[in-house]
Amino acid sequence: MKQAENIIVGISIGDLNGIGGEIVLKTFEDERILDFCTPVIFASIKVMSFLKTHFNSSINFHSINSVNQITVGKINVFNAWKESSKINFGEEDTKIGEFSVKSLAAATKALKNGDVDVLVTAPINKHNIQSEEFNFPGHTDYLAQELEGESLMFMVTDTLRVGLLTDHVPVKDVSTHITAELIQQKINTVYNSLVKDFNIQRPKIAVLGINPHTGDNGVIGSEDDDVLRPTLKKIKESGKLVYGPYAADSFFGSDNYKNFDAIIASYHDQGLIPFKTLSFGQGVNFTAGLNKIRTSPDHGTAYEIAGKGTADENSFKEALFTALKIYKNRTEFENLTANPLKKAPANERRKNYKER
Known part of the structure; x- marks a missing residue:
């Protein structure tokens, strides 16, 4: 089975005007989490730097433009778009909805291709994501189409x-x-x-x-x-x-x-x-x-408290650790099913990822 810190966790950033960015930052401010996984946040380094400053976070990001640049032991930010993103906490904005979709689509593609092992999604606004290209009630329906x-x-x-x-x-x-x-x-x-x-x-x-x-x-x-x-x-x-x-x-x-x-x-x-x-x-x-693992917190965008620094990250953190536990259980089950008489050996670290 893969070593714990080598489980690659894709994270879609959700609605930037909601509390998603805040709960992601608060979760990864505890550096011990990097002993359990390597996160890849699908957003943009400009957005994450703005959020870091706004919430006075101590996080250091590793900006990447390709999944081949994912670095184990770092908090990777995959640049899913290059446009400027004007954040107005607590407001519903169709442009922000477009960025939610870009983040989700890039993270899902990486999940399908095996570039990340699990997906954890921050909350979206189901109304402002709707378009001719994206016409789903929410994450679950979109992932049902994209995954097996x-x-x-x-x-x-x-x-x-x-x-x-x-x-x-x-x-x-x-x-x-x-x-x-x-x-x-x-x-x-x-x-x-x-x-x-x-x-x-x-x-x-x-x-x-x-x-x-x-x-x-x-x-x-x-x-x-x-x-x-x-x-x-x-x-x-x-x-x-x-x-x-x-x-x-x-x-x-x-x-x-x-x-x-x-x-x-x-x-x-x-x-x-x-x-x-x-x-x-x-x-x-x-x-x-589904053939891939996706979890999310049990709450929505919480516009009423967005940007105030008071959001509780516990449900997002639980979603992260649940994804890791399910990944380990599923991997063990599949290994034992494939060869029930032999305990599966530990997987090697993914070769194309840099070491810590």
Whole structure:
């Protein structure tokens, strides 16, 4: 397995008028993090120098124009654009949105090509990134197109993991999106991720109902009885430890969630409201099911505090360390799967990267 400091972490800078730059700086002010990874920030050296001055940061950057110039043990800044970037903290700006997309596209390209090992994304504004060239509700949908696999929004902490059957779907359309095929796909994605990304050999998964009280025998909707229950029964018969559907209103308050390795919610707010209530500031958004690893903090651009120096970097830091842990777990799983009788040897450092 690759030595820890040789795990190359690509970082997209997100919305420059939000708190992304600040939480990235605060995270890497602790030089001990360079013992665990080598960061590559996809932005521009001019922008990062401005942010360094504004937030009175002590960080030293290594400016690069090519992935071949990545230096292990340094905080690398990949120049993803050369234009001037006028930052007005707290304001929504379509030009800033363009820079968010340039950062994400360059970081994703490096991830696809194997030039970085994992991707950690700072928050974007889903409105100001929209254009004819970029028409996605957010990171997850864009990465689902660019990378291989079946993507799933998986919100995780050390003790709580919540996946979604539907994510950025209007509530009025949720029930029409939930089909037997979708349920099987999402449960398989969560199951496989728990095994290979979180090293859980026999995961237990709970599924929340679609309607209040899981439909009350059809009184409050028939989707739970017609679609969800028969599909879960079929999945159980295949040998997976899948349980439900559970009424969502009491599931978290009763602490029932503690009995499972993951919970799958039917729609966005059903899963994310309890997740963020229980773990806000410590949670991580992990895009499970893809052939590459991407994580992000569990919060948005926070325009209301942008530029003030008061943003909490803990969720971004958790996203960074979660990406590293998943990378190590996945690498070990793949090595053992390829040769189960032989412990995989440590990987050599990537030859084309300079040493510290």
